[in-house]
Amino acid sequence: MSTPRSQFLSDAQVATDNVAQRGFLRQALGGYYVSRDVQKARYRDWEQARDAAAMAKWNAVNRLDRTLTTFATKFERNGGKIHWARDSAEAREIISKICRDAGAKAIIKSKCMTTEEIHLNDALEAEGYGVVESDLGEFIQQLRKEPPFHFVFPCMHLKREAISELFTKHLGTAATDSPEELTMIARRHLRQLYVDADVGISGANFLIAETGQISITENEGNARLTCALPRVHIALAGIEKVVERLDDLAVLLPMLATAGAGQPMTCYNTLYAGPRQPGEPDGPSEFHIVLLDNKRTSLLADPEQRDALHCIRCGACLNVCPIFKNIGGFAYGTTYQGPIGSVLTPHLRGLQQWNHLSGASSLCGACTEACPVRIDLHHHLLHNRRNAVLAHVSLFDRLFHDVFGWVIGRPKLFALGGKAFRATLPLLKKLPLPYLSTWLKSRELPEAPKKSFREEWKRSQS
Amino acid sequence: METLAVMKTAQETIMARIREALRLPAAKPHLKSASIAGTPAKASRPWLPDGGETPDVRLTVLTENLTKLKTQLIRVVDMSQAAAALDELCRAKQWKRLAYHAHTDTQAIIKSVSCETWQADAEFDKQKLESCDAGLTTCEAIVAQTGSIIVSSSTNGGRSLSILPHAHVVIARVDQVMGDLADAFVFIQQRNSDHMPSMISFITGPSRTGDIERILVLGAHGPKELVLILVG
Numbered sequence A: 001m002s003t004p005r006s007q008f009l010s011d012a013q014v015a016t017d018n019v020a021q022r023g024f025l026r027q028a029l030g031g032y033y034v035s036r037d038v039q040k041a042r043y044r045d046w047e048q049a050r051d052a053a054a055m056a057k058w059n060a061v062n063r064l065d066r067t068l069t070t071f072a073t074k075f076e077r078n079g080g081k082i083h084w085a086r087d088s089a090e091a092r093e094i095i096s097k098i099c100r101d102a103g104a105k106a107i108i109k110s111k112c113m114t115t116e117e118i119h120l121n122d123a124l125e126a127e128g129y130g131v132v133e134s135d136l137g138e139f140i141q142q143l144r145k146e147p148p149f150h151f152v153f154p155c156m157h158l159k160r161e162a163i164s165e166l167f168t169k170h171l172g173t174a175a176t177d178s179p180e181e182l183t184m185i186a187r188r189h190l191r192q193l194y195v196d197a198d199v200g201i202s203g204a205n206f207l208i209a210e211t212g213q214i215s216i217t218e219n220e221g222n223a224r225l226t227c228a229l230p231r232v233h234i235a236l237a238g239i240e241k242v243v244e245r246l247d248d249l250a251v252l253l254p255m256l257a258t259a260g261a262g263q264p265m266t267c268y269n270t271l272y273a274g275p276r277q278p279g280e281p282d283g284p285s286e287f288h289i290v291l292l293d294n295k296r297t298s299l300l301a302d303p304e305q306r307d308a309l310h311c312i313r314c315g316a317c318l319n320v321c322p323i324f325k326n327i328g329g330f331a332y333g334t335t336y337q338g339p340i341g342s343v344l345t346p347h348l349r350g351l352q353q354w355n356h357l358s359g360a361s362s363l364c365g366a367c368t369e370a371c372p373v374r375i376d377l378h379h380h381l382l383h384n385r386r387n388a389v390l391a392h393v394s395l396f397d398r399l400f401h402d403v404f405g406w407v408i409g410r411p412k413l414f415a416l417g418g419k420a421f422r423a424t425l426p427l428l429k430k431l432p433l434p435y436l437s438t439w440l441k442s443r444e445l446p447e448a449p450k451k452s453f454r455e456e457w458k459r460s461q462s
Numbered sequence B: 001m002e003t004l005a006v007m008k009t010a011q012e013t014i015m016a017r018i019r020e021a022l023r024l025p026a027a028k029p030h031l032k033s034a035s036i037a038g039t040p041a042k043a044s045r046p047w048l049p050d051g052g053e054t055p056d057v058r059l060t061v062l063t064e065n066l067t068k069l070k071t072q073l074i075r076v077v078d079m080s081q082a083a084a085a086l087d088e089l090c091r092a093k094q095w096k097r098l099a100y101h102a103h104t105d106t107q108a109i110i111k112s113v114s115c116e117t118w119q120a121d122a123e124f125d126k127q128k129l130e131s132c133d134a135g136l137t138t139c140e141a142i143v144a145q146t147g148s149i150i151v152s153s154s155t156n157g158g159r160s161l162s163i164l165p166h167a168h169v170v171i172a173r174v175d176q177v178m179g180d181l182a183d184a185f186v187f188i189q190q191r192n193s194d195h196m197p198s199m200i201s202f203i204t205g206p207s208r209t210g211d212i213e214r215i216l217v218l219g220a221h222g223p224k225e226l227v228l229i230l231v232g
C-alpha cells in the first residue's frame, strides 16, 4: 500500500527524471526573478519593509483571540454573516447549506486555496451544483481534473500547446499557439457564466479587524466579477488571515505583489465590507464568511512555529526553492506546495505521515530569505525533523546511532572500522543497504582513498 | 434551532482553542531593525517605494508608474477638453455603447460623445452592462506610489461598472492624486468614518494574467484597457 512517503518518493523520482520539464519550469521562473528584482529595487529598504510586514502579521496572530472577535463583530455590523468551521467537513456543510438555501443553480469561483484544502468542489458537485473556476490557471486545471501545480501559478507546468489542445477538446476552439488568443478563449467562455451564476465563492487574503472588511488580491478581475454579479457571495478564509489595522495593508499589499509575482501592486486589491448597501446600484444581497480552523489552532499552540501562520501565500518561497524547481508541485501531494507547504502539512495532516516533507529541503535558506513576512521556514523544517525523531525513532536509526556513538568514542576501534569500510566499499555499493542504495541510484560514489585522514596527517607531520 | 446550537459551539470551540494556544507566548520575529516604532504602516513609510512629497513630484511618479502598468493617461486642463478627449477615444476605439454612472463630471463629458450612452446605475442590468464596450467612472483617489486608482461601490457607480465592460475610463482631477498607500488609507478612513462602502477597489493597471507560460496578457477577465483622464 502506498503511504504519503512512498508516494512522494516515487513521484519525486519521476519528476526529477523529467529533465525537459525541469528546464521549462526554470525558464518560466526566469522572468519572475527579473521583474521581482526590478520591483524590489524600487523599495527604499526592502529588508526593513520585511520587518514591518512581519510585525503586522505577528501583532494580529499573537492576539488572535481579540483580533478575530473584533473582526467578526465588525463584519456582522456591516450586514454580513459569519460562520465558524472547526474542520473541513463542517466548512463544506456550511457552504452547501448556504447554496441550498439560496436555491443556487450555478456557482462561480475565484481562486481560493482554502477551498482546495477542504475539497469544496467535489462536495458541491456531489450535490449536483455546477461549479466553475474562473481564474485562468484554475480554470485550466479544473478542465484537466488536476489540482493546482503551484498555489499562485496553478498551471505553470503547462506549455501553450497542451492548453490549446485542452481547449479544443473541451470548448471546441481552434488550435492556437498564442497565449493571448488562449486567454481570450477563456475570457469569452466565462463571461456569460459570471452573469448567470447565483452564488460567487471567493477566498480572502486579509481579514481586517479594525473595520470588518476583507481584502482580496488578484490580477485578472475574475474575483471582482465573482463578488459583483451573483446575488450571494461566500468567502472562505482561514482564521489566521486577520490583520489588526486597515493601514497594515499599506505595507502588506505591495510586498505581497512584489515577493509573489514581481509586481508593484497586484492589479485588483479589493476591500469588501458587506452585502450591497442602500444607495448602491449592484452587488450581492447576501455576504457570508466562513472562518476555518482545520488544525490551525494546533499550529498556533506551538510558539516555536506559530509564525508559519503569518504566511500571506505569496508563493515566493516556492519560486526560489531548489527542491520545488526539481520535483515540481504535484510530488508534494499537498494543498500547499514548496517550503511553506512542507512546514504546514505535518501540522495539518499529521507529523508522522508527512514528516518526509521536512526532508524535502536542502536547508539552504533561500525560502527564509525570500519570505516577505520573515517566516523562519528552513529552521522549522529542521525542527520538524527533530520533533519526528523525538516522537518515534526507527529501530535502524537507533541501532545505527548507538553503534556509531559507541565506536566513535573508541579511537582505535574507529580507525579499524574506517579501514574495514574503505576496504569493503566496492562490495557495499552492490548490497541493498538502507539509505545508501537509494542515495547511489542517481550518484556515483568516489573511490575510497587508500589512507585515512589521520594516517595522512601523521605522515605529513613526520 | 439545532444548527444554531452547533454553530455556537463551533465558535466557542475555536475561540477556546485560540485562547488556550496563546497562553504560551511566541518570540518576536528576527528583525533587521532593532524594533518597529509605531504602526507597521507608519514605520514602513520611509522603506517602501517613494510616492513623492510635493504635488509635482507625485505627478511625475504617477506618470511613470502608469506607463509601466500600461494605463493610458490623458492630461487635460478642463472639463471641455476632457469631453473632447472622451469623444476622440470613443471614435478611435469604435465603441458603440458607453456605460456611466450619475455624477456631474461623468455627465459633463458624455454629452458630446457620438456613441450610445447608458446610465448603468439608474436601473442595473448586468446583461446590458456586459454588452457595453466601455464603462466611465469617477474615482475616490489616485495613488502615485503604486499607480493605483481607487473606486468605491457607493460613489463610483457600484461594483460592476469598473470591471465588466471591456474598457474602463476614469475621469479624475489632479488634486485627487495622493502620495502613497498609507495616505490613501487615512483618506478612506476619514471619508467613510464608521460606515465603509460595501466595496473599495485599488485598480492598478488593466486586467492581466501570466498564467500561460508566465507570459503577460492584458484583459484576462476585467477591462483590457484602462484610461485615466486627469483634469487640471
Ligand code: SF4
Residues within 6 Å of the ligand: A310, A311, A312, A313, A314, A315, A316, A317, A318, A340, A367, A370, A371, A372, A373, A374, A375, A377
Ligand atoms: S511562507 Fe513566506 S514566502 Fe512562502 S508563501 Fe508564505 S509568505 Fe510567501
